[in-house]
Amino acid sequence: VVSGVLDRIRGVVGPKGFIDEPEALAPYLVEWRGLYRGAAKAAVRPASTEEVAAVVRLCAEAGLPIVPQGGNTGLVGGGVPFEDGESIVLSLARMDRIRAIDPLNHTITAEAGCILADLQKAADEHDRLFPLSLGAEGSCRIGGNLSTNAGGVGVLRYGNTRDLTLGLEVVLPDGRVWDGLRALRKDNTGYDLKHLFIGAEGTLGIITAATLKLFPKPRQVETAFIALRRVEDVMAVFARARAASSDLLTAFELIPRFGLEISIKHVAGVSDPLAAPYPWYALLEVSSSQTETSLREALEAFLAETIEAGLVADGVIAASGAQSQELWRIREAIVMAQNHEGGSIKHDVAVPVSRVADFIIEASEAVARRLPGIRPVAFGHVGDGNIHFNLSQPVGMDTKAYLAHWAEMNRIVHDAVAARGGSISAEHGIGRLKRDELRHYKSPLELELMARVKQALDPGNLMNPGKILAPEGSQNGRRAAT
């Protein structure tokens, strides 16, 4: 039966859209860091919404599960198949057209396979900004960004992918197409269905296109690097920065002294921009689409005022684009630098912005109690309450022995997150990697509600089964296969 279906699918997408040669198929099966290596009957690459719909219809009839895949740059294994080989991968990569740009409406409509950088470029060519920006932007695809509600740089000002979305086109699990490609700022006509599909990691349907918000292009950007005596001051400084900048902050990133030190040590071109050492730093960016009044003046006043108030110890405002890049280099060097310090156990968590400091202090103490000498590097988008709480191994410890503590450290850190009403996955999603951790921290009622939504939209459980939610009747995964 399955081979008959596969033949019919091949008939829909043509030979260019159907990959089952093991070598050609391999890249579709492997999580890009090698965390998971799955199997699939084929990778199917439809070229249009109609082809996606036809493929999904055939799969629905045959009970063949589908793993939707974008740029395969996800961090939780959501876009790769399980090892059982019972599903197909449906890649959106060929659907990479920009369907429309409407500068006066400040919107762009793009197909799911459109690469994020191409979307940014198209907006730029029309004198507009598409603000979603993240490390993988040269290869991730907007459908994946939507399905994971991607964050990245600029969330502080412009919001997550969800906040940037006005409308969606979705192929439903039965192969019908929901045309929800609205380009409206206001629409109170019943349930807002788009929010179901955004962040659902392909478990409720396949997003094939989206209408997204654009913004005026920044004409002024100012960057500052400020030093703090105590991490407890960081959120008061942030609140003042919001007010002092007319809420035009596009970044507010926390950096610990240890992060700066290892960056200086291991990464070329990084230096300490300040004369004396301080335990904590913040990197601020402010931007504006007008040039009539100066952001720099406002930033200088903010710095003077917070130093006067004793909240900020010292600081520098970049005098040029080159100097701004140097400051950003510190922030960007941290992850690379950590690789040189042995094993790193990572967390992508969020807490209320007001709880960032006490979370960092308590979680750092808790992991050190368990493993003396462990070196926390708490950094990241604290303006969003989002902390990359990465733990470098104790000096001299065996790396493998250290990494064996991964689950244990996760539990300690996530307990501290949960105690503050936080999130164990701020940006990256759940996928396969955090599915069981989610079952530990989400209330049974919320898991039940999610399962009811899944059941309502995908009663056959054919859309990316076993991601986010474990299938019904299973305690630990997707039947025996996981």
Add this chain to the structure above:
Amino acid sequence: VVSGVLDRIRGVVGPKGFIDEPEALAPYLVEWRGLYRGAAKAAVRPASTEEVAAVVRLCAEAGLPIVPQGGNTGLVGGGVPFEDGESIVLSLARMDRIRAIDPLNHTITAEAGCILADLQKAADEHDRLFPLSLGAEGSCRIGGNLSTNAGGVGVLRYGNTRDLTLGLEVVLPDGRVWDGLRALRKDNTGYDLKHLFIGAEGTLGIITAATLKLFPKPRQVETAFIALRRVEDVMAVFARARAASSDLLTAFELIPRFGLEISIKHVAGVSDPLAAPYPWYALLEVSSSQTETSLREALEAFLAETIEAGLVADGVIAASGAQSQELWRIREAIVMAQNHEGGSIKHDVAVPVSRVADFIIEASEAVARRLPGIRPVAFGHVGDGNIHFNLSQPVGMDTKAYLAHWAEMNRIVHDAVAARGGSISAEHGIGRLKRDELRHYKSPLELELMARVKQALDPGNLMNPGKILAPEGSQNGRRAAT
């Protein structure tokens, strides 16, 4: 059976929370403009989430439908019961506490019955802005704002109620309580359930509390009134205003000459701020939380530049708070002034921002073809693509005869909206008033998806049945009763 349930409900909420005396009950049954006069077995006023949960549990057991009600200021009849008298009204009015304010997290947590103005005041007392603002703010309640995804003034800058919401507490149709009161900017842990309940008009559960975003308080506000030669220029002017103001626009309101004229004629204190008449005007407001640099300078440069470009004919920037109020008075006087011009057939619609002008032109021509002499007053939040397309009757026509054209005019206007991918309810929701119109314009597939969500969360159809969606098996309403 029902009277037994009512007794048990009375036992839960106490005599102060249970109203079945006809006179005391009456205000809960009547839409505030008198559009609908319903009936109910009682109005129940729980004082806590636990009491709401207990009441809902009893109703679920007995199959007793519930109409949740906030401030009863809605505009589509969503909060009042049908005439059949088979339901209870559940008023959230006694749950009016502010549970928490966290200025550093820029959040406030309030119970559903909290009056919007009280929420604004509480934020203000902590040097923060809660930006949701609308005409009924002195009596509407935040639970109703959430359930209708209220818009109002300030959406342009701060978004709809949906965009202001970080977390919800909801009593589900079976009486269990979903604690989704998160205060996080980032949380990618599965389906975002809060978006189901926001804008659902009480049909999926009862919102009992919410955690909402706060913002830095504005310290500078500038208002301008500009004249346009052609309505076609309005959106280009808007796009330039966004860029020239660093996207700090808090209002961009369209006003037609006829609207200004009737306001001058009928409302005291309104005058033409410009020397010569022009066919169209826009009212702009820009605000900022910092005082270091001047918004006024940016606004003056914008005005000079758009006049130079031939897009703006003339304009004035308010020199004082009093002058700003005079300019706003023009905008606010329009509805009142229209009342003096006989019958008005109203529409609350949205189109893509780039389609505002061609919508206004085409819809105005279409209604005039059907009814020569009809006087369109197209005004409102065009920065959101939201147009209050109100039609004053032809001079001298009998008002009753004119208003008999209501449904016919709706159809003409809504067809022009639909042709542009617009919304037939931008701000006000669907409720009872627009339910059948929704069935005409939404795709059957989208209605089906909405019904599946409803079925998944409220299988007994006890939560505000017959609002937004007609019940299954019914073609035209809630069984025979409607």
